[in-house]
Amino acid sequence: MKSTQRIRDKSQRKQQIQDAASALILKKGYNATKIEDIAKHIDLTPGALYRHFKNKDELFSSLLIEALDILYQRVAHIQKLVDTDATSKILAYKNALYETYSEYPLMVRCIVHVQLEGGISNISKEAADKITNRNREIVAVLLNIFEEGIEQGLFRSENPVVYSDICWGLFNGVILWEEAKAHVNPKNNFLKSTLDKSFLAFLNGISTQSLHSI
Numbered sequence: 305m306k307s308t309q310r311i312r313d314k315s316q317r318k319q320q321i322q323d324a325a326s327a328l329i330l331k332k333g334y335n336a337t338k339i340e341d342i343a344k345h346i347d348l349t350p351g352a353l354y355r356h357f358k359n360k361d362e363l364f365s366s367l368l369i370e371a372l373d374i375l376y377q378r379v380a381h382i383q384k385l386v387d388t389d390a391t392s393k394i395l396a397y398k399n400a401l402y403e404t405y406s407e408y409p410l411m412v413r414c415i416v417h418v419q420l421e422g423g424i425s426n427i428s429k430e431a432a433d434k435i436t437n438r439n440r441e442i443v444a445v446l447l448n449i450f451e452e453g454i455e456q457g458l459f460r461s462e463n464p465v466v467y468s469d470i471c472w473g474l475f476n477g478v479i480l481w482e483e484a485k486a487h488v489n490p491k492n493n494f495l496k497s498t499l500d501k502s503f504l505a506f507l508n509g510i511s512t513q514s515l516h517s518i
Contacts, residue, residue: 318356320346325363326410361426365435371408372438378404379445390453391507397446398503401475402496412479443468459510467510478502
């Protein structure tokens with residue numbers, strides 16, 4: 305019984321650390337957030353925090369893995385939907401991205417940091433492999449949907465990798481731009497509508513027939 309309680313307490317403390325790290329990184333940025341800041345935020349000593357995560361990169365990677373796992377769960381079934389055309393699947397994929405970002409707002413910053421700032425090198429091979437493999441699985445779903453759409457004659461014939469790259473760039477770009485605007489005027493939040501219209505414009509551009517609404 306004591307062992308079960310100890311495991312539960314450890315899990316709750318770990319989640320508390322992750323929540324604090326996420327909040328501070330969103331506010332201050334990754335490089336400006338120190339382990340000492342995270343520990344102080346939840347009344348822990350740095351030594352106590354290090355018992356759960358050996359360094360900041362490992363803590364950061366745990367946040368990214370959590371978000372990627374949730375996102376994969378949401379997109380994995382989309383390509384298997386019966387009686388659903390590729391256009392509807394792309395929109396379902398877009399909604400899964402938005403829903404995951406809404407729950408894990410650090411997700412996009414994690415991805416951008418990994419892609420543009422040299423990644424997170426000071427982590428275990430197991431964590432690095434999990435991030436790489438999850439990314440591949442998530443992108444593979446999108447690639448398969450675009451291939452399906454081309455085969456169905458719904459999308460113009462093009463390398464599906466190009467379409468996938470545009471999709472991810474569109475999503476990340478809209479998120480980062482809307483976040484930047486929110487710093488100037490937090491009351492204005494046009495993220496969902498901007499994302500919807502952006503994907504509609506993109507799909508209209510690659511579709512063999514005109515789309516009018518999402």
